[in-house]
Amino acid sequence: MKSDISQNSQFSLQNLEPLNNDWDSHLYEDKHAFVWQYGEELLKLLNPKPGESILDLGCGTGQLTEKISCAGAEVIGIDSAPAMIEKARENYPHLLFDLANASSFQVDQPLDAVFSNATLHWVKKPEKAIATLAEGIACVHHALKPGGRFVAEFGGKGNVQAITQALSTALESLGITDVETRNPWYFPSIGEYATLLEQQGFEVTYAILFTRPTPLTDKQAGMANWIQMFASTFLKGLSSDQQKQVIRQVEQSLPEKMYCDGSWMADYKRLRFFAIRV
Numbered sequence: 001m002k003s004d005i006s007q008n009s010q011f012s013l014q015n016l017e018p019l020n021n022d023w024d025s026h027l028y029e030d031k032h033a034f035v036w037q038y039g040e041e042l043l044k045l046l047n048p049k050p051g052e053s054i055l056d057l058g059c060g061t062g063q064l065t066e067k068i069s070c071a072g073a074e075v076i077g078i079d080s081a082p083a084m085i086e087k088a089r090e091n092y093p094h095l096l097f098d099l100a101n102a103s104s105f106q107v108d109q110p111l112d113a114v115f116s117n118a119t120l121h122w123v124k125k126p127e128k129a130i131a132t133l134a135e136g137i138a139c140v141h142h143a144l145k146p147g148g149r150f151v152a153e154f155g156g157k158g159n160v161q162a163i164t165q166a167l168s169t170a171l172e173s174l175g176i177t178d179v180e181t182r183n184p185w186y187f188p189s190i191g192e193y194a195t196l197l198e199q200q201g202f203e204v205t206y207a208i209l210f211t212r213p214t215p216l217t218d219k220q221a222g223m224a225n226w227i228q229m230f231a232s233t234f235l236k237g238l239s240s241d242q243q244k245q246v247i248r249q250v251e252q253s254l255p256e257k258m259y260c261d262g263s264w265m266a267d268y269k270r271l272r273f274f275a276i277r278v
């Protein structure tokens with residue numbers, strides 16, 4: 001597949017897998033702006049320069065893609081969710097956005113950098129998780145020039161552990177036994193992910209795992225909104241009443257320190273790295 005828009009620029013993108021990825025881009029923009037607001041530090045690490053060609057992998061609704069463009073780089077944002085791409089194009093009609101899958105995209109011209117914020121933890125297929133991850137990293141490797149940089153941040157080992165544990169317990173109390181297969185995320189340690197990067201031909205020059213407690217907007221509704229936005233696969237097939245029961249149980253069982261002054265806090269842990277294509 002090649003999109004019309006990318007044929008007019010130095011970018012030509014091929015997506016090799018059918019996409020089926022439903023996201024609510026309005027809920028994402030309205031209640032979860034922290035996703036790209038926290039991306040500013042990562043942008044500094046990327047340090048985009050005028051004239052560089054950069055791909056924003058998992059661009060969401062395009063806010064960080066636009067910041068990369070403001071630094072003078074030629075940028076394309078890709079995302080596997082049609083609703084996100086549609087919204088990104090609406091937000092920034094002068095920029096390039098395309099539908100593509102992080103494990104199977106290709107570009108025709110090698111790039112200076114690939115940037116990715118809050119996306120890589122979604123690159124997981126339970127039945128062949130490691131193979132799929134390696135395919136995703138290999139895609140990035142193929143997309144880069146020698147010496148090109150891969151700069152990313154995503155959920156690392158221990159990310160949203162209290163929320164995941166509370167969801168599992170609440171689902172198990174409803175008699176649901178396949179909780180692990182409902183879990184869509186991959187949160188690796190530095191050692192695990194740096195090894196995958198090295199095996200695919202990257203030199204990892206910087207990596208850090210850090211806690212970043214993240215305040216959720218919307219006061220009391222913050223945790224329910226977060227679960228509906230990001231953890232909906234855990235709730236698949238449940239009636240609306242059962243979903244409400246699970247969310248209520250999660251809220252009641254989370255530690256007190258995650259609910260301060262009437263607002264929820266999510267127990268995020270981030271893995272940030274800088275790697276160079278050898």
Ligand code: BEZ
Pocket residue numbers: 118121154155156159160185230231268269
């Ligand atoms: C994260 O950015 O760490 C994240 C977002 C949604 C679900 C899980 C993790």
